[in-house]
Amino acid sequence: MKYRIIISFLLLTASLAAIGQEKQSRKSKKTNSAVAEKGLIKVSVMYPFAEGKTFNMEYYETKHMPMVAGFLGSNLVKYTIEKGLANGIPNQPLPYMAIGIFYVKSLADYQAAIAPNRDAIRADFANYTNIVPVILVSEVVR
Amino acid sequence: MKYRIIISFLLLTASLAAIGQEKQSRKSKKTNSAVAEKGLIKVSVMYPFAEGKTFNMEYYETKHMPMVAGFLGSNLVKYTIEKGLANGIPNQPLPYMAIGIFYVKSLADYQAAIAPNRDAIRADFANYTNIVPVILVSEVVR
Numbered sequence: 576m577k578y579r580i581i582i583s584f585l586l587l588t589a590s591l592a593a594i595g596q597e598k599q600s601r602k603s604k605k606t607n608s609a610v611a612e613k614g615l616i617k618v619s620v621m622y623p624f625a626e627g628k629t630f631n632m633e634y635y636e637t638k639h640m641p642m643v644a645g646f647l648g649s650n651l652v653k654y655t656i657e658k659g660l661a662n663g664i665p666n667q668p669l670p671y672m673a674i675g676i677f678y679v680k681s682l683a684d685y686q687a688a689i690a691p692n693r694d695a696i697r698a699d700f701a702n703y704t705n706i707v708p709v710i711l712v713s714e715v716v717r
Numbered sequence: 718m719k720y721r722i723i724i725s726f727l728l729l730t731a732s733l734a735a736i737g738q739e740k741q742s743r744k745s746k747k748t749n750s751a752v753a754e755k756g757l758i759k760v761s762v763m764y765p766f767a768e769g770k771t772f773n774m775e776y777y778e779t780k781h782m783p784m785v786a787g788f789l790g791s792n793l794v795k796y797t798i799e800k801g802l803a804n805g806i807p808n809q810p811l812p813y814m815a816i817g818i819f820y821v822k823s824l825a826d827y828q829a830a831i832a833p834n835r836d837a838i839r840a841d842f843a844n845y846t847n848i849v850p851v852i853l854v855s856e857v858v859r
Contacts, residue, residue, distance in 0.1 A: 617799055621812075636859055656859040657759055660824075663852025670763075670853045682802075710805025711812045717778055717798040 612715040618677045622706040624669040631703040650684040754857040760819045764848040766811040773845040792826040
């Protein structure tokens with residue numbers, strides 16, 4: 576009888592521990608997807624579309640972006656790449672062919688990391704595009 | 718002795734279950750932060766900066782964006798808001814004052830949800846800005 580009580584207690588403890596962990600896990604996931612970007616600095620490198628402009632997405636994704644990301648070290652939280660599909664307003668031309676975005680913790684650290692590598696980054700442009708990009712520095716507020 | 722073996726077995730099972738759950742949880746978190754956006758459609762509503770243009774970020778964040786998000790239902794994975802800080806190229810004007818981004822699973826569903834609410838959305842513009850936005854539809858490839 577004594578052992579039965581011990582076994583029941585152990586089972587109950589294990590169940591409660593498992594439930595607690597599941598709750599914790601769900602909470603972490605929610606936080607991650609909802610506010611992971613908030614407060615970060617976003618450097619968006621946007622390539623405007625125009626007649627005669629070209630963009631090699633495969634080179635950009637496999638060579639250029641990883642090279643720049645490598646310069647940024649632990650200041651880089653993540654980077655994303657998107658391919659322009661259409662203008663959201665019907666019958667208007669595509670605004671951008673592609674956008675590369677670096678999410679960093681510190682703008683000063685980003686600038687310090689890019690400065691000594693600016694020539695290498697610019698020299699690589701010709702390998703994938705003939706577009707001069709627009710670069711926006713912004714802060715994620717939500 | 719028999720009970721001791723049972724207790725040991727139960728403790729072992731509980732430990733293994735806890736370890737398994739922890740591993741699963743870490744895996745999910747990693748997936749969330751690293752590739753959560755990949756494959757999604759991004760609708761970026763970008764407000765260009767120019768002299769005399771105004772933008773009320775507080776209204777945009779607390780009223781306009783939640784209203785539009787409400788129209789999108791379960792097709793909406795998340796939305797973000799960013800505040801333009803500077804041009805990434807020194808001595809160039811700020812490209813955009815603000816950007817609101819909807820991450821959706823289906824572009825067709827997005828369009829179907831927005832169409833019947835277009836007038837309400839446009840009528841709300843005057844409450845926070847005098848800027849005509851640029852809207853880019855893109856696909857997150859990385």
